[in-house]
Amino acid sequence: MELLPALAGRFGDRADAVRVGERQASWAQLADLAAARAAQIAGQPALVVDATASLDTVVAVVAGLTVGVPVVPVPPDAGPLERSHILAEVADAASAPDAALILFTSGTTGPPKGVLVSREAIAADLDALADAWAWTADDVLVHGLPLYHVHGLVLGVLGALRTGSRLVHTVRPQPAAYAAAGGTLYFGVPTVWHRIVQDGAAARALAPARLLVSGSAALPVPVFEALHRLSGHRPVERYGMTETLITVAARADGERRPGYVGRPVSGVRTRIVDDELQVRGATLFSGYLNRPDATAAAFTADGWFRTGDVAAIDADGSHRIVGRLSTDLIKSGGYRIGAGEVEDALLSHPAVREAAVVGVPHDDLGQEIVAYVVADGVGADELIGFVATQLSVHKRPRRVRFLDALPRNDMGKVQKQRL
Known part of the structure; x- marks a missing residue:
């Protein structure tokens, strides 16, 4: 052929x-x-x-x-x-x-x-x-x-x-x-x-x-x-x-x-x-x-x-495509970005104890990547830059929010809908 x-x-x-x-x-x-x-x-x-x-x-x-x-x-x-x-x-x-x-x-x-x-x-x-x-x-x-x-x-x-x-x-x-x-x-x-x-x-x-x-x-x-x-x-x-x-x-x-x-x-x-x-x-x-x-x-x-x-x-x-069965696929700027991959990169930073990543609506990108983390002694800019050096630059979080703990259900799974 x-x-x-x-x-x-x-x-x-x-x-x-x-x-x-x-x-x-x-x-x-x-x-x-x-x-x-x-x-x-x-x-x-x-x-x-x-x-x-x-x-x-x-x-x-x-x-x-x-x-x-x-x-x-x-x-x-x-x-x-x-x-x-x-x-x-x-x-x-x-x-x-x-x-x-x-x-x-x-x-x-x-x-x-x-x-x-x-x-x-x-x-x-x-x-x-x-x-x-x-x-x-x-x-x-x-x-x-x-x-x-x-x-x-x-x-x-x-x-x-x-x-x-x-x-x-x-x-x-x-x-x-x-x-x-x-x-x-x-x-x-x-x-x-x-x-x-x-x-x-x-x-x-x-x-x-x-x-x-x-x-x-x-x-x-x-x-x-x-x-x-x-x-x-x-x-x-x-x-x-x-x-x-x-x-x-x-x-x-x-x-x-x-x-x-x-x-x-x-x-x-x-x-x-x-x-x-x-x-x-x-x-x-x-x-x-x-x-x-x-x-x-x-x-x-x-x-x-x-x-x-x-x-x-x-x-x-x-x-008509309504959305994902899960919340773990983020479409930002035309890219399909897996939340799990970004979370793994964040968790590889020594200051990060917990991490969850979601996509939120954005006028230009469609969705932007937002990370929720539990961490000590590190700022948002440092974590964003860290992910950009570990993965493709477009996979970096656009915003990082710090929490004392991630919301989880009785089985220990992060409740991303609450985030």
Whole structure:
């Protein structure tokens, strides 16, 4: 199966096929660069990529895919705890030879898990989205999202190389950069769209585009409405997870309602069981790296993946994501952040005795990370900085509140709803 036909000359070639910041390459040049790198890594059990927003990252990912070595993108701001955990996990990646990508989760209930994503799942998802969004080689895709997540890497890079659309990566998703890019198709997370509507000129500059896509977290209704008012676009929303890729999406030729993420894409089925959204289909992951127990627990007895999200499906099939079954997944600035991972980092500080982390509503970020700690002789700024050095910077608490004790139930579990 040819996963990235643009690199095989399916769409001809053009000098500015892929641009990341100030660097650009034609598809032929990208293929040559990737082939040279592939020769260096052939036969290796995995390729760990320091996934900066750069053309070098694109080359490395394509090289791994070209030669069949599982690619493990790592956040460039990952702290030593996070990085060492990932490296330790993939040291045994020879047990995952069929994986195209190993994407690590947000560590909701502990250390992040490696998600094994196959070439077949990637191809199925990108083809389904190309159909849903009328995404073709005539498009110019623009985004500035991180290159170590499904949104920025799978959709935002591999999607362009599969559909043959030009790719313009702005390095950072700044409103002025989006406005100047001249794209037909734009990807962003709610924080990006919130910042764009705060800059009216940037929002109005997107009027000539064909489609604006929002994902990774729920788009607030006021932002949806402001985008429509300023740019003339009703943005398309979609829903997915690292384990499932994108399973539900509004269509370019369909209704776009604020608060709704559309219908299942081609090849995907959904159902609601006890308020939880469950999915199955061709886009699902192959399992968790080195975690057969977690893989088994993620599926129902009849083979449906448990998303852990509460959802509602209207009579017409439109999906609305209500929230998490638990309170331990925080969506901040488009990132999915596991409270447990942040709590573990806080507890590794010698002055901290107890820690609990929650997400609270925030106008710009969607949610901000707030930590409640029991500690002696340490200030909030020190703890925030400490977490930023241990994990990715975006996982740091924005606020720290000190308590004499955390509220717990009779079983000793922290009562986060009270926090």
